[in-house]
Amino acid sequence: MARLRGTGMAAVNYPTGMNLGGDPSQALIHATTSGSFVVSLSATDLGQGLKTVIGQIAAETLGVEFGEIVVDTADTDTGPHDMGTFASRATHRVGNAVIAAATEARQALLDVASEELEAAVEDLEIDGHGNLMVKGVPSRSVRVADIAALAQFKYGRTIAGRGSYMKPKSIVDPETGAMDPDSTEAHACTVAEVEVDTETGEVTVLSIRSAYEVGRQVNPALVAGQIEGGAWMGMSHALYETTAPYYPAVDHSPRDFSEYLMPGTLEMPIVESVILEMPSSNGPYGVKGLGEMTANSPIPAIVNAIYHATGVRIDELPVTPEKILRGLDAMAHASS
Amino acid sequence: MSADLNVVGQSVERSDGIGHVTGRTRFFGDRSFPGMLHLKMVRSPLDHARIIGIDLTDAERVSGFVRALTASDVPHNLYTILGLIGVEPEEEFVLAEDRVRFKGEAIVAIIAESEAAALEAVSKVHLDLEELPAVFDVEEALRPGAPIVTSWGNNTFMYEGHPCRRVRLGDVEAAFERADHIVEGVYNTSPIEQAPVETTGCIAVPEANGRYTVYTNTQALYFSLDNTAIILQVPGNRLHFVGGTVGGGFGGKVDVIVEPIATLAAMKTNRPVRFAYSRSEEMQVSSTRSAWRIYIKDGISRDGHIIARKVTSYADSGAYSRQTPYALTKHAANAAGPYAIPNVSIDAYCVYTNRQPTSAMRGFGVTMASFALEVQMDKIAERVGVDPWTIRFINAYRNGDMKPHRKLAEDATLIETMQAAAALVGHVLPDDLRAMTSAPRDAGPDGGRD
Numbered sequence: 110m111a112r113l114r115g116t117g118m119a120a121v122n123y124p125t126g127m128n129l130g131g132d133p134s135q136a137l138i139h140a141t142t143s144g145s146f147v148v149s150l151s152a153t154d155l156g157q158g159l160k161t162v163i164g165q166i167a168a169e170t171l172g173v174e175f176g177e178i179v180v181d182t183a184d185t186d187t188g189p190h191d192m193g194t195f196a197s198r199a200t201h202r203v204g205n206a207v208i209a210a211a212t213e214a215r216q217a218l219l220d221v222a223s224e225e226l227e228a229a230v231e232d233l234e235i236d237g238h239g240n241l242m243v244k245g246v247p248s249r250s251v252r253v254a255d256i257a258a259l260a261q262f263k264y265g266r267t268i269a270g271r272g273s274y275m276k277p278k279s280i281v282d283p284e285t286g287a288m289d290p291d292s293t294e295a296h297a298c299t300v301a302e303v304e305v306d307t308e309t310g311e312v313t314v315l316s317i318r319s320a321y322e323v324g325r326q327v328n329p330a331l332v333a334g335q336i337e338g339g340a341w342m343g344m345s346h347a348l349y350e351t352t353a354p355y356y357p358a359v360d361h362s363p364r365d366f367s368e369y370l371m372p373g374t375l376e377m378p379i380v381e382s383v384i385l386e387m388p389s390s391n392g393p394y395g396v397k398g399l400g401e402m403t404a405n406s407p408i409p410a411i412v413n414a415i416y417h418a419t420g421v422r423i424d425e426l427p428v429t430p431e432k433i434l435r436g437l438d439a440m441a442h443a444s445s
Numbered sequence: 446m447s448a449d450l451n452v453v454g455q456s457v458e459r460s461d462g463i464g465h466v467t468g469r470t471r472f473f474g475d476r477s478f479p480g481m482l483h484l485k486m487v488r489s490p491l492d493h494a495r496i497i498g499i500d501l502t503d504a505e506r507v508s509g510f511v512r513a514l515t516a517s518d519v520p521h522n523l524y525t526i527l528g529l530i531g532v533e534p535e536e537e538f539v540l541a542e543d544r545v546r547f548k549g550e551a552i553v554a555i556i557a558e559s560e561a562a563a564l565e566a567v568s569k570v571h572l573d574l575e576e577l578p579a580v581f582d583v584e585e586a587l588r589p590g591a592p593i594v595t596s597w598g599n600n601t602f603m604y605e606g607h608p609c610r611r612v613r614l615g616d617v618e619a620a621f622e623r624a625d626h627i628v629e630g631v632y633n634t635s636p637i638e639q640a641p642v643e644t645t646g647c648i649a650v651p652e653a654n655g656r657y658t659v660y661t662n663t664q665a666l667y668f669s670l671d672n673t674a675i676i677l678q679v680p681g682n683r684l685h686f687v688g689g690t691v692g693g694g695f696g697g698k699v700d701v702i703v704e705p706i707a708t709l710a711a712m713k714t715n716r717p718v719r720f721a722y723s724r725s726e727e728m729q730v731s732s733t734r735s736a737w738r739i740y741i742k743d744g745i746s747r748d749g750h751i752i753a754r755k756v757t758s759y760a761d762s763g764a765y766s767r768q769t770p771y772a773l774t775k776h777a778a779n780a781a782g783p784y785a786i787p788n789v790s791i792d793a794y795c796v797y798t799n800r801q802p803t804s805a806m807r808g809f810g811v812t813m814a815s816f817a818l819e820v821q822m823d824k825i826a827e828r829v830g831v832d833p834w835t836i837r838f839i840n841a842y843r844n845g846d847m848k849p850h851r852k853l854a855e856d857a858t859l860i861e862t863m864q865a866a867a868a869l870v871g872h873v874l875p876d877d878l879r880a881m882t883s884a885p886r887d888a889g890p891d892g893g894r895d
Contacts, residue, residue, distance in 0.1 A: 118782065120841075120859055120866075130531070151688075153690075154690050155664060155688075155691045156690060158461075160460050161457065161458075161460045164460060166453060168451070168452045175452045191665075191666070191667060191701060192662045192668065193665025193668050194691075194694065195699055238451075248887055281610070285612065286612030286849070287850060287851035288778060288851075288852070289852050296783070296861075296862040297862060298863045318870050319719070319866060322858040322861060328454075329458075330456035342603070346812075350637040352636045352733050353635055357583075357585070357798075359492065359548070362728070363638075364724070364725040365725060369728060383865050383868075387856075390856065394453045400807070401812075406815065407817060408548065409819030413823045422544045424630060424632045424633065424822075425634070426816065
């Protein structure tokens with residue numbers, strides 16, 4: 110009996126977003142008296158950090174500091190329509206809607222500033238830190254906050270914007286399957302290294318190393334978080350999880366986490382990754398979307414690594430110790 | 446990061462991070478309202494059965510029992526979640542009528558003063574059921590004589606007259622004839638649970654102005670609101686849905702299961718009603734990822750080019766289809782993988798069985814395709830006699846390629862991604878693979894193939 114090591118790889122595309130139903134997202138933005146901007150959405154944050162990246166995108170487009178953005182989400186009385194948070198779509202589609210809303214709000218801001226500074230709108234710029242100035246004339250600079258206040262108390266204007274992003278609904282041709290079902294394609298390539306104990310059939314994942322091409326990272330720390338979580342989930346899917354251990358039999362279905370197996374922190378392998386940014390043509394600042402796909406490529410990479418280690422091909426998930434031992438037995442019988 | 450960007454590309458501290466790690470983030474379940482009632486479901490103990498009778502007499506005597514809801518209380522009891530985007534027919538019952546199609550299907554909603562009272566009353570509802578033959582396997586469900594789960598005579602979701610979602614490009618059978626290698630595989634995957642830390646739930650609260658505020662952890666507020674309005678046959682303006690941070694979704698919270706019945710309960714009692722799944726309901730009743738069975742047959746030329754790929758996939762939808770028909774369509778669009786293959790035939794079946802329904806989960810129809818295809822790619826490499834990297838590089842799709850679903854590839858970067866991964870792990874690629882890019886192929890008599 111031995112501990113056998115193997116390496117496997119997998120490369121995948123991931124189509125982010127869906128538009129078989131149109132799947133729109135909308136956003137509204139308005140300035141407060143103190144020059145903060147409130148982004149109103151009905152999109153929900155699932156814990157992945159949507160509120161943070163949306164705040165970053167709004168700040169970037171408006172030209173103000175991230176701290177000046179308040180993201181108010183998940184209320185159907187105050188937030189405009191959003192199809193939902195799924196399909197790795199939120200950063201891409203809500204982000205595009207927020208850019209549109211922020212662009213309109215920025216224009217309203219520049220219109221007021223143009224009057225106040227007696228300068229043409231085309232000659233004005235916002236520096237990304239909340240300063241609005243005549244290009245090339247630093248002495249003629251004001252705070253965005255001051256213009257926001259003047260808009261309300263001197264000019265009686267709103268500093269606000271509306272944004273929507275929708276890719277028109279794609280009708281599938283029932284004969285050929287011709288369709289345009291997604292926003293863009295993100296990519297991943299994973300190399301997994303495993304060790305298989307031929308006595309127990311247990312698999313230890315030693316490392317999951319991947320390259321991801323995501324268009325643009327809005328927040329690298331959140332991207333890294335998705336990758337760590339996805340690596341764990343992919344590994345869990347490959348080796349542990351099932352609600353029907355002997356499909357199609359319906360018995361032995363788990364009721365809680367003591368019966369539903371998942372890897373713990375001690376089983377977590379080394380996770381390393383590199384990020385490529387090749388901006389998409391239709392994403393906000395080139396974003397493609399990342400969420401779902403991080404769990405995909407680790408699965409076949411691990412299964413291929415088990416084959417490389419043992420010579421046992423298992424085409425059935427999850428790859429349990431029982432399946433590995435049965436495979437090793439079958440291989441031994443075949444060669445004897 | 447691009448030099449002309451200020452904050453996009455920066456790891457700013459997440460705005461809700463402190464709340465999460467100090468326990469101050471507010472979830473729906475942190476809310477409580479005076480007079481709040483609790484809803485629990487009477488569920489089918491059988492996989493498939495006719496409902497002969499329901500006896501509530503003993504349940505009504507339980508201290509704290511408030512009222513029960515059955516199918517006749519639900520204004521529009523037969524619905525389909527994707528009806529909002531035009532998917533037909535309506536097929537799922539909010540509360541079962543004459544038949545239950547899976548173990549765990551909701552039959553009676555019990556509303557009580559406490560969760561304990563609701564559970565006790567649930568245990569005292571007597572069901573008179575006549576067990577029916579059940580089917581649990583995707584392919585057995587398609588055989589003649591199999592028990593029929595649906596109301597339309599077969600066990601598949603119908604795609605505009607076809608029993609499967611089809612994708613057709615070129616002529617696979619002709620290409621198989623001239624292929625040097627045929628590689629076939631069958632891949633099975635188990636259903637799995639989305640397993641969010643926070644289980645699915647909501648609280649519906651009647652307001653003084655005649656509206657209902659629903660605090661929910663749905664992944665899609667308007668989707669849930671619009672479906673609830675249809676099921677309850679009320680104008681959308683009487684509903685106000687409030688979300689917030691969701692304690693993990695992974696696709697498990699897009700089914701609109703708890704909100705309609707909790708809101709109906711609030712309407713009938715004029716009191717706030719909470720309906721939240723227990724962990725066992727989350728695992729045994731709420732939708733999982735489908736079990737999949739995927740058959741792949743590939744025809745490959747001597748030099749390793751895949752010239753034909755035929756995929757037949759079966760996703761086990763369970764008793765109701767929910768989001769699964771949509772997952773099959775997404776699957777069909779991606780079942781040939783990120784490869785340039787001139788002849789492709791894909792049949793993707795959404796199959797009904799007497800299992801717990803399945804629906805959306807992270808990777809929706811694509812995760813299982815990626816698993817099957819990427820294991821298959823290694824088998825092809827072995828057959829052709831090249832390494833796993835080479836087989837993927839020589840077949841990788843590029844911008845401008847026609848994908849099987851007749852979308853021209855754009856934003857393709859598979860080649861560059863593989864090159865980066867090879868560099869990361871120290872795998873030295875030969876010069877010709879290192880020189881490849883995803884740029885459009887040069888036009889030529891061979892269609893630009895290598």
